[in-house]
Amino acid sequence: MKVTTLQTRRFLQFITLAIAAGVSGVLFAGDDEHDEILPLADNAKWRVECASCHALYHPALLPERSWRKMMSSLNQHFGENAKLDAATQKEITEFLAAHAADRSTNRRVQKIARSVPAGETPLRATDTAYFIHKHNEIRADIWQRKAIGSKSNCAACHAEAEKGNFDEHRIRIPR
Amino acid sequence: MRKFLAGITLAVGLSQANSAAAVTAQEILRGYETEALKLSASFKPSATRGENFFRSERSSAKGGKQGCFTCHTSDPRQAGMTRAHKVIEPLAPAVNPARFTDAAKVEKWFGRNCEDVLERSCSAAEKADFIQWLLSIH
Numbered sequence: 001m002k003v004t005t006l007q008t009r010r011f012l013q014f015i016t017l018a019i020a021a022g023v024s025g026v027l028f029a030g031d032d033e034h035d036e037i038l039p040l041a042d043n044a045k046w047r048v049e050c051a052s053c054h055a056l057y058h059p060a061l062l063p064e065r066s067w068r069k070m071m072s073s074l075n076q077h078f079g080e081n082a083k084l085d086a087a088t089q090k091e092i093t094e095f096l097a098a099h100a101a102d103r104s105t106n107r108r109v110q111k112i113a114r115s116v117p118a119g120e121t122p123l124r125a126t127d128t129a130y131f132i133h134k135h136n137e138i139r140a141d142i143w144q145r146k147a148i149g150s151k152s153n154c155a156a157c158h159a160e161a162e163k164g165n166f167d168e169h170r171i172r173i174p175r
Numbered sequence: 176m177r178k179f180l181a182g183i184t185l186a187v188g189l190s191q192a193n194s195a196a197a198v199t200a201q202e203i204l205r206g207y208e209t210e211a212l213k214l215s216a217s218f219k220p221s222a223t224r225g226e227n228f229f230r231s232e233r234s235s236a237k238g239g240k241q242g243c244f245t246c247h248t249s250d251p252r253q254a255g256m257t258r259a260h261k262v263i264e265p266l267a268p269a270v271n272p273a274r275f276t277d278a279a280k281v282e283k284w285f286g287r288n289c290e291d292v293l294e295r296s297c298s299a300a301e302k303a304d305f306i307q308w309l310l311s312i313h
Contacts, residue, residue: 054259080258081287085279149260 037165041099046092049084055154056162059099060109061125063116067096070123078123126151138173147174200268200275204306210299218300225308228301233293241292251309267312275306 041059050056059067071093075083084092097103101113115130116122125131135151142148147156154161157173204220211218230249232242246263247255252270255263265271275281281302289297 051261053257053261055261075290081291083287085283153260 037163037167040164041095043092043095045088046095049088049092051162053080053082054152057125057154058161058164059096060101060104060106060164061112061131062100062122062128063102063113064097064100065102065121066116066123067100068093069121071096124152142173145174197276198278200306200310203275203278203281204303204310206278207299207303207306211303214298215300218303220303220307222304222308222311224301225304225306228305229308236294243288243292245292251312267309269313274309 046059047056062070070077071089074089075081083089101109101116104110104113112128112130115128115133122128143151149156154166157171158166159170159172160167208218208220211220229243229247229251232240232244235241246257247266251266254265257263264273266274268274285297285302289295
């Protein structure tokens, strides 16, 4: 009888542990997944102006100093003139700054911010150590595929990039 | 229900805001024509000059020939593509009625593209000629 009670107690302890592990496993897995969805910030002008020539880049992809530098030199924007009227330029700059990588409380985004050395001000998200590390298994010839064309074409593989969703399970690399 | 009504109110508000800002390509053309007439009293928009303006090419400081066609293709009825792989809707209002219906947007793109391609700003006369040509395409 005593033995049975002990066994039962051990069994119950085991079950409790197993359930706890299972539940936390689910939570962590969920967290990880959720973590790859950048916090959704939105601004109508950013959405229109910053996506008329290229993909819409989320503010969390670069630190504040990068956005400020970029937005103050729009007449020389990667070899093209992308100047805006003063009011629009200011509104978009403040939106990008407020939601920049180094202003975020999201763990994933903080990793992006930390990957940029203090003395550097990259203007391309693809130049951050975080991006380079995350894409290190992508061969050069894959980037050159017609449906991708460039590292700046996030949505070629991350269909919901414009919504901030870079979830690893949703990646589809076009042939 | 309240959310639904708020949605409807917002939608109506937005469509009104849009229609208030919308003008026709003809009106935008007249605006540039009026401006050009101030400098030259005999100015009359010319589709031929507009087409030559679009088709001219020049050597870029970055190397290589460039012109409007670099991104817009040589046929304004076709969609073009930016260097960053984004589609540019056709220039000709006959196939893209949204063209030249927002004066600020038209000024923004003339401002950027003239400086990029010609490395100077375009005159009101050049803008009027160009729109005149695009409106003549069917």
